[in-house]
Amino acid sequence: MKCVSYTRTLPWKNHQGELTIAEQNQRIAAYLAEHKELDLQKKYSDRKNDEKARTAFDQMTNDGVERKFDCIIVASMYYCGSDFPAVRQAIKETLYAAGIDLIVLDEGLDTRTASRKEVEDYFEAKRCEMHAEIMFAWRRKQGAGFRLTNSVPFGYLRRNGESNMIKDEEVAPYLSEAFSRYESGQKMRNIAKWLNEQGVDPPMKHKKRILGKSYDAEPDQWTTDMLRCLFRNPTYTGATANGSRQIIAENCHEPYITKEQFYAFPCNMREGENKISIRKSYKKPNPLAKHIVCTCGHALCWHKDKRTGEELFYCRYCRAHKENGKNLKVPAATIYKKVMAALELEHLEEEKLAAAIQQGAGKKAIEGVRAKKSLQMKSVLAEMKMEQFRRVPLYESYMANEIIEEQYHAELMDYEEAHRKLNEQLTAIMEDTLVWERALSLRNPWIQQMAQYKTPEELDRNFVKKYIEQVTVTLLDDGQVEISLTMKTDEWKQMLSRIEVEGTDSGTKE
Template sequence: FADAEIVEFCDDGWSGKNFDRPAVKELLEQTKHGKIQCIIVKDMSRFGRDYLTVGNYISKVFPFLGVRFIAVNDGIDSIRPQDVDSLDTSFKALLYDLYSRDLSRKVRNAKRARAQKGEYLAAHPLYGYVKDPARKNHLVIDPPAAETVRRIFVMVGGGVSIAQTAKMLNSQGVPTPMRHKTAKGMYASWNCIGEENLWTEASVLKVIRNEEYTGSTVYGRRFHDRIGQGHSVKVSKKDWIIVPDVHEPIVSMEEFDRAQAALKEYKERHVPVGSKTRIRCGICGHAMSRRNTKEPYYFCRTPNVTDVCSCPQERIREQEIHTALLV
């Protein structure tokens, strides 16, 4: 390798179970285009911890592409045929996979133990709060955002609809949680086509339904069912970890209950994966709502909360969307 051009790929902070890591994706893309002839890693776990995927690349993909693979600490070099399909290589890949799974379980259990003590474990603070400089797992009130939260609870608890509340906040130019975060220098993104970020019925409802505004911490709303992946599933409320009286409340329990009473009773629903089409409005970029009638249809809810966007108010039948996609 004396005269070889060396390119380094590094993915700090990413799980080896995830093959969607940016640097690994770039490595594999260059490999497929013939720009890389040899891959050298410290050991196989640095390439990946999913033994099926790792085994497929080492025994099939890389030999097909004519790419040499070397795992230094494991003593594996694909130039030696016995290293590619050996039991030792397969066993090491399996061990790395099992180690990753075991480590994930230990981290998950440790987090649950901390959550049961009332520690706030989310990466970013809840809208209306900031992280306590003295205790990073404790929340303290952020006055400007907290005042908006109080207003939302008062309006909804007083009989103002979710849509009217959102429209009022938009008309008064009240910054959304995303805008508030970016103004504070925090990273925030939203799935919209343009630069507009508006209060929506969903964002108002998210505030109203969140029991953490009463001073409780809530952990375990979602569960990552695939180790190392971003995919998660909803968890039934009975399995959440809720610890009351942990931080200063923004609203009292009476105000919280009054707002809940003004809304339809929350019911957990199981929606089978793949049973709904993901459709976004081409004007505002927000997800369109689906009505499950005899002939299901989609419509954009943005006109309910603002006059800024000229979103179409016509109903779009689901069958028409499926026909357009399949033609």
């Protein structure tokens, strides 16, 4: 396997224990000595004592796009590129997607053996690490004292320059008691009444009092809405959450309650770990609503039998689906089962195509597309060149007074319009080539979507909305059904038909 190495003088993060370029090369050489299958082709190095130096890194990226090598070796991720956004864009989203592997010696990352999810998790961990360092540096500039923002909820404090929150000892006993009372089944209005009796300031009033701001206009009584915001905030489990109450990191500070207690609260019982809602179940429990149609083109109707409780689908409009004068009905469970089976086939097909692309079938297909597009571009460029030559005799006729000025400008405008259209054709061909290059690589949206697919226990609307565009059902006379599944990214899937996969004629299943 052809590989290259990359080193640099300065890291993009304050790395513990600086590594000189010589030390980085020494580690890489020791690794290559143990792995004879790797053939070092070239060494890239940014030797300038400048944090923004990236000349060699950019050259390596360009060479990787041209597939001059198959693997990159670095001693540490912190000594790879000028900053993390540049590393993620070049390595993960460009080179890795094109089939170039990455080996990081310090952390033992080897994308040749790691799964795509492990690679995604690795880069996500680096993103979180970089974000935490930026926020820490920002807080340190703010000076001493407490800082209370929307990310610091009631019951916590955070000093400027510190990354972790600590409990607010003034209100911690009351808040812990409020959680205990709600867990034992007390109503929110009773808990709010108890807090008011104890003289505990509501969150906004307490916050402004600590910050030394005027709080006379703030409400001085607890309400159920205030408590609901507290009980639905996963920060109290020791986690860090975003504005949508989605957990992005755990075990960040001292918790008030456990994760299990939090999700056992009545206001949090509906959704999973990162989705908290008190909404009731769907009024229309049909998960395929607005996505399921009959072959006649009309939407299938969902119906629940009042006597048996069985869910059924039927076509109200198609006369061909009549049996003894009644609308033919099919159990919804049958259709759901076939949809799940079709999704599993899509997932297996994605794995097969992804493996074929990694083995070079995608590169071969891209080369074929490029060859075809190159011919089209040459044809357009030839026409543009001819247009340029046609202007010469026109200008000579004008200078010889063979045509008047108005006629000259009119014909000149025609030439310019023809040139503009040819230029648009050339731009369209180039853009189409980029689309095909994306479609025939691991960056194909259909491959990326199906790579994240996990078999659900049952169909629900959010799952269907994410993956499925339409389910076309053919109702048969014997009470059976046939379905045709159209994915959200079906257009991208169709473009993969150019890739040849062993065991099939066209590379994809019909």
